[in-house]
Amino acid sequence: MFKKHPFAIISIAILLAAGVFWTVLYLLDFSLPEEKITYGVTFSKAHAEALGLNWKEALTASLDDLGIRHFRLAAYWNDIEPTDDHFNFENLDWQVNEITKRGGTIIMSIGERLPRWPQCHTPPWAAALDVGERQQKLLQMLPAVVAQYENNRAVIRWQVENEPLLPMLEDCTPPDENFLAKELALVERMDQTRPLMTTANGELGNWEEAGQYVDVLGVSLYRTVWEPDANYSDYPFPPAFYKFRAETARDVVPRIVLSELQAEPWFPGQGFDVTRAEKYHSGSPALFQKILRYARKTGFDEIYLSGVEWWYWLKTERNETALWDMARPLFAIPATVSR
Template identity: 25%
Template sequence: MTAAMVTAGVATAGAIAAALVAPVAAQVRIARAARPLTDGWSGMPVAGRGATRLGLSFRPRQAEAMGLESDACLRTLLAYPFQVIRLAAYWDRIEPAPGSFQPDELDRQIDAAEQAGKDIIVCVGAVKAFGYPEFFVPGHHLPQPLREGRLVEPGHHPALLGAATGFVTQIVRRYRDRPAIVAWQVEHEAVDPLGMEHSWRLSEDFVRREVDAVRAADPTRPVLMNGFLPTSLPVAVQQGWRTRDQGDSLSVAQRLADIVGVDFYPRHALVAAAGRSVYLDGSRTPWQQRRRRRLFARAAATGKQVMVSEGQAEPWEAVTDPPSPDHAGMYSCLPEHVIGNFNQCMRWSREARSPVSAYLFWGAEYWLLRERGGDSRYLRAFQRVLECS
């Protein structure tokens, strides 16, 4: 090999490395986490929503973790003029002991939503449902922890599958005569790993059996399945590698569900130290746009709806609970992002052959926490979308 060839090889390798590093670097932000609050949100334009219906998800456990009374929170939120609310059947709460069935909390939530004139999506689980820690199997159905790094498959976990399909069937049969219920959600980000805390994953076949059970119990309503849309290259690479054997939850939702739900979080923190955090923000990258366009195109071709099942409207920092500092907001989601994230998704809807059927804001309990602390900006930004879209 000549010196010229070596030089050329080094130059080529350098160019490749630069081509890989540059997109990642463009998506990384190092910023002070707590930011001064402004009223910039109050003058932002709000995109028209057309036929898209607006709503939110309600997480009673999140409300309780924030020191709020969950039933009172729900009543407060239901007074706002949105159309759709997503509620969850948390398996370990409804079946706290073998043979028990205690749906009183969910009964109250559905009653309240019906009386407020809302349409309801019920996440029946069973294994996963929205809201930290997203895993709600009662201990008596899982005497041994699920094995890390493995798929949870029907053949290896027949008892868990039988209990899960029995639970979703019981929930659907209890509420299927409620006209306000418009869809059933099966699992939550069904086949993705459970964050960074666990590496086991539900297999597509396991989830298919649950979907079949829901449809057998109620053939009249559509099934929603949701998935996380990676908005940065590092997250996309990690997600692709960890789910390479069967595809991620969005891919499985496109195969199994009637409604494909997109969970959209444009900006989130990785690590934090000394008041600063490292953030990923790739919401406008070409990769994310391509994936999203393919998803919409396939939905249109197969007659499926697409909805934004979670539109980020609370901070995602490098801690479990979103911080709520006095007289400051968090960089990952300021009040203006409540509107900005909505606007971006409405732009998707306008350019797609299959528009967004609904947009559900994520973080309503946080808005109430902020209001209790004297900052109503998040709630008012949400209200502005309702009034101006």
């Protein structure tokens, strides 16, 4: 029978080989010893407020209850420059000062595209400008932020923009690689003592394209996402996918970190008061532990979780402490951030 169907034999052999190869990839484990991994979080005042939280209480609990010492903060343009050429750093100063008092470290994200929905945090007055004028205003805003915090030793890196070359963000100016280079060059001229960082989408982004301009590249890692056309879907990549991409990208950027690890649900739309089933579809305690195990297998030694505001919301508003308590041991391990 097989003599009559040689292509069937070849097809079966290819499928079997592919299956074995994929299984081997999933079994590869590049985990580092736990004491060699630094864990931190992205903290967003805007996201805490969207959840209806007192953002100061949320940050304080993150510091004093969970013991978090490594943070990625966002200098949201619409918060620090609500009107043209009038800066207000009061809210960001408070965050920086609280972290500094406790001996923490800060990656300061600056620019127009920054962590958390809606990705581009443009003040209304700047959104009304054409692209060229808005870019000029950005180049005036960046030095103001650098000048505000360059003398604070807690700030260890400048992250310029967040996934700036990802073209899928409807509310943002289209990616402009030349302008990104200008932003980075400007920040570097102002402060040559700190590494420059930007980020790329871990699954869909071009790591080399973004990494060629910086000292540190941050990448995201999401497992379960929601899209209007596809509902919930899981990325099929094994941990080795991120390890191999990182090894390849190191030809152009010396250090790569996991800057955004999914540690919260991904909901349809922006509603948060959803059913327990909806919350747990992409963010149950079991999935939380699963994604942590997965992230360790990628071999990254610096990991920032996204979701601390959500854990706090569950704890204080729903009396669900599982995620908060599961996260605590991560931050009990003494670790330092490599600059």
